[in-house]
Amino acid sequence: MRLLSLSLVAFVWSMSTAAAENTFVVRPSFQDVPLTAFTRPRAVVRLIAEEKGRFNSVDVDVGDTIGEAQRFGCLDTVYVDLSIEANRARQKRLRRADLDYFTRQVKRFRNLVERSTTAQSSLDDLERQRVGTRAGLTEAEVEARKLKERKRRHCIEASKGWQVTERRVDPGQWVNAGDPLGRVADFSVLLAPFALSYPEYQVLIAYTGPLSVRLVDEGIDVEATPIHLNPDFDEATRKISVDLALDKGVPNKRGGLRVKLVLRLPDASGAVLVPVAAVQERYEQHWVTGTDKVERAVVYLGEIEQDGQRWARVVSPQLKAGDRVIVP
Structure with missing residues (x-):
């Protein structure tokens, strides 16, 4: 009796294993979209x-x-040098001659006014001239800084x-x-400008790891970083502008290098992948069978090789990624 129970368990397990082996989860189909751009410098002045x-x-x-x-x-710089020399001479005259003279005169006339031997208006006039001389000296100093800046330029x-x-x-x-x-131009970092559709843009920004592009003319793959993600779009092409920065691994940093970017997008036809053996052909019509034992008509688009296996690309409004089909 115990042997019978064990045999029954083994039979049920083998049947369930076989059933598991004979069903398959439908996979989405993707297509590789190649895009090409040409390098340019990071900045141009x-x-x-x-x-x-x-x-x-x-x-x-x-x-x-x-x-x-x-x-x-x-x-x-001959003429600006002459202007600088003239400015220095003017500052020297204002500082050592005029300003010193009026300062001494103001001091002397202040003493005379205190002794009431001269009019207050004479002292006021000298004070005004001393203030004007100091303002002229300040203007000359500002002019000197302007001339120095002009010479630098x-x-x-x-x-x-x-x-x-x-x-x-x-x-x-x-x-x-x-x-x-x-x-x-700054060629320390190269930029590759791409114009992407919105689906392509979504796939690009969804990358979490290093993004790899190919330098076609050099025959090598290098890492790239998306920068300058333009929030606007080009009305003529109706595309989104995105720049990829190429920093490391580029042997010859210059403009005009061809950069190839491959984005894997969902198949535009809506196709899905099923094992080749899951597709049955009768009377020039192709069918796949779901786990509910219902046959579904599909449009057969051909075969591809992926992950070391052969897959059939099929399209059907009754079949989507995630469904299960039976493989006879």
């Missing part, structure tokens, strides 16, 4: 002349890297490590304030 003058030197050319001096080139500066992408001036060339001189 236009260099503009802030003063007019003749270029005395241009220290870099296209392709050069800005060095420790952080200098693109310098204008001739005669040299066009750029950030250290940036590269020159455009040069529009040569030594000896005259420029006016506001004229464009060139461009410098």
